[in-house]
Amino acid sequence: MPRSKIELRHVRYIIAAAESGSFRRAAQDLGVEQSAISRRIRDVEDEIGAQLFRRYPAGVDLTDIGKQFLNQAAPGARQIGSALDGARTVANRGRNLRIGVFGPLTMGFLSELFGAFRGDRPGVKLRFSEGSCPELIAAVRRGQLDVGVVAEASPGKGFDVTHLWAEPVYVALPDGDPLADQKALRWNDLRDRHFVVTDLPTGDFAKGHLHRLVVDDRAELQLGHHNPP
Known part of the structure; x- marks a missing residue:
């Protein structure tokens, strides 16, 4: 037939x-x-x-x-x-999604995102770990993580990059500071200021970020460290 x-x-x-x-x-x-x-x-x-x-x-x-x-x-x-x-x-039962998250990003948007994911894919187990941005990207490249949520990443071999969201950066200034009344600041406005970062691993990211944005031939990064209680 x-x-x-x-x-x-x-x-x-x-x-x-x-x-x-x-x-x-x-x-x-x-x-x-x-x-x-x-x-x-x-x-x-x-x-x-x-x-x-x-x-x-x-x-x-x-x-x-x-x-x-x-x-x-x-x-x-x-x-x-x-x-x-x-x-x-x-x-799907027993399937795991291995997710690495950079510490400062664990609140807010991500909790809503993964909460919605759990509702849409109840059979998928989410397994979280925490690390620095370079550590998470390296783990994705090695196949040890399925997803790495990082603060910044340049496109490279062995992984794809998707921009999820953007957040403003706020600066704390003392009362009476000439910059305090401005609604928005440029990084150039802060080149001669003294910055304080934490001694926690997230402080290393902040230090590197400030170096890229503030430091040039005309200015050096003035940096202090703070140990949280």
Whole structure:
């Protein structure tokens, strides 16, 4: 016997068109182009040698042959779909996503982001670790992490970079300072100021960031350290 060209997606398209009464609405429900729905249904009609749908300007409905076809094909298609969903659930069960986060970024946006991810992918376990930006990027390159959330990274080999969000930087100044009344400052305005950073690992990042933004041939970085209690 000749091999049929009808696939599961053909039956899914027919079910969607029959339930919605429209190729256009079926395409919207399935997230495909309307032409894909029309073409696949036409493929089935050509193989059968009869129309499954009557076409009208306002939509479609099943012919008697279409009803017979769907009554026999739909239960099998739904059973396969259910089997696939079950297999995906089992496959996702125990799947881990290894995420490394640079310490100062652990609050705010990230908690909302991963909370939404847990709701959307309940079968995926999130495993977090913390490190400096260079350490996290190196771990991603070595395959020890799936994702590294860092404060800055230049594109390089072995990893891709996606910009997630931006945050303003605030400067604390004493009352009466000439810069305190300005709504925004440039890094050039702060070249002669004394900065204080923590002795924690995050202080190393802040120090490197300040060196890149403030230090040039005309100025040196004036830096002090603070040990938090």
